[in-house]
Amino acid sequence: MKRIVLSLLVFSVGISGAAAQQKGFTIKGEIKGLHGPAKVYLDFYEGKISDSAVVRDGSFQFKGIAKKTGLADLILDRYGVGKDSVNLENNTDELTFFLDNSEITVTAQDSLIRGTVTGSRINDEYMAYNKFIGGTVTAAYKNHRNRISPYLWSSYPFFKEFDEYMYQFKAERFEKQLQFIHENPQSYFSLFALKDITLMGYGKDMIRTGIAYRSIDAKLRNSPEGQRIGRRIQTMSQGAVGTPAPDFTLYDVNGKAVKLSAYRGNYVVLYFWVTGNDLIKAENYKMIKAAGLYKHKKFKIISISLDPEKRKQAWAKEVKENKLPWVQVWGVKSGPLTTAKLYGTQGTPSSIVIDPDGMIVTRDLNGIELQYQLAEYMK
Template sequence: MNTLKITLISLFTGPAMLFAQTGFQINGTTPASKEGCVVYLDYTSNGESISDSTIVTNGTFQFRGAVSEPSYSRMIFDHQGQGKYMIQNIGDRLYFYVGNENYHIAITDSLHNAAITGSPMHAEYTAFLNEVGGCFIAIMDEAGKTAASIPQSDPQYNEKMTALRNKYDKILADRRLKELEFAKNNPNSIFSAEALRDVANGHPLSEIEPVLASLSEEVRNLSTAKQLAARIQAEKTIQIGNIAPDFTQPDINGQPVSLSDYRGRYVLVDFWASWCAPCRAENPNLVKAYEAYKDKGLEVLGVSLDSKSGRDAWLKAIEKDGLPWVHVSDLKGWSNAVAVLYGVRGVPQNYLIDPEGRIVASNLRDERLHTVLAEILGN
């Protein structure tokens, strides 16, 4: 047994330990010069995205809350009063896991360099990152800064950008190999599930499936592991020619709607969200196709990946974009049960299902949507 594995086992005894208390508390300290600065915290619980904020007072700040399971979270420190929107992707940020534990964050110069103590899970997370080659987002930030430093006027701009992409592709590929090895060696760590989710972006799912199956039952019951298992299953079942899995979700009035209700008709199951700019941009094209083929047997069933907090935005988007078909959602965001069932990893995405319930086409957008509908339903 290697040294790291011994360390991790001593730090981590399973997900149950993270719920010995009913919630989390984060206490932060800052230099006096940061008085009045705003601190933001984003995390998820029960599939719902939660955003919180507080103000530095007398050199301290605090967050309280609770999570249903360990949540990958983002804290943002607004040093200059720019507002969250302006700095959430480029400002002083800290990415870490929040469990129902107590945390102390000591800021000296920046949140990014702050020391976090008091949390056994954070100690394990730090060990995990050291083992696999660092934080993914930190690697991407570094790549972005390097890319931004290359002026477009540079005669070798294209060559340098290609070399940069190759460099970071290799860094990420090497990191995924380490993550795969970590998951094999640490079946009781929640970070094994997180590691496999990233590995799945560069390795065949058939290679990941046996490793996922070897994880402890508690880890496999975490939402990350469940979603990965569903994605593996979806790769096998969500195929052209296969029967589309049935599902039931509430419509905008809370009434249950099932895919099987559409048997005997062609139905385009459209995955989208009010916050998805490409989805909103595609909606006029989808409306045009619906109007052209609805009298020839086409139905559309919209499945939204909005969350509970985005319900109003979802309803407003339906009205503003003039989407006359039935819309359903469980309002669990990316954890939407239908999206998980179908292995949806990006929106917009859709599947055309024939009257017998078989998937006959997928990812229909732009002119291809009209071309395929014309072939199937006639001009």
């Protein structure tokens, strides 16, 4: 594959300052063939900018000051019904670009999703980076989901196919991000890629991510953003893929000690959860299916409750009433929280897969993505 070398210099990181703020940005847009009471919304979450513009004869305009650079969205409200009435999750009529204090031109034919953005050097380089890695997760999610009618979205065959597709997409995208960093150590978008990797999770290999981080230009690493990313990588390297699983001893409903190392020789899923959460109830159902499917194989599940001590009885009741057929543990006082920190777990539900040799092989997968990976291990 042809190597992409970006020219963006180190000083582009966190573009700000008086000169940039005095200039500000202008976005001039044209959506050819669009008529009627349409509106376009500008959302720049990191820069705390939220604005709207009426589309007149297909044209719209925004002006403002970006105190920092970053990803922004233009969302088309084709019928002028109001932003709150636009289904943002399923809406595909939007355009993501990199906003800075430039004179930006947006040109589209009937729909923003097919629009192009010109006039901003940093956005040109973002587009080159985005193309190299295969696009954004959000775009892949929406484009794949909207290939079929909405009434099929909740069907099991589609959900299974969709989740398997997203798992493969994110895994391949991660590899492309590492390749990009290797080939462009001085590009701001190598730092941007590392930020995306650490924020999105997806079971990424933190050992290789750490190597990639240390390979980028020192000025990027030493910038405020670079230092934050470095600290995040260090935290997430606890319980990283490819490292030995830290041993622990926790206690089940009856107060019996459960030691992780006692399960050596099995594939073990550490499943961090809390009670009273609908998302976790759905995940419990999938875990029940996995426990039944692999009960005759060398496979174990250990659920680690992160409920506070005052909810210990509620936890014990839910385990009993839902007949969760695997090992359930809850540590005295800060026990489970200490274990979560030991594994770098950021929230719930969260699953970590340990192989028979006690090595962490997968983490931060849930739902069908986790089931897909387990099926590979249990072949």
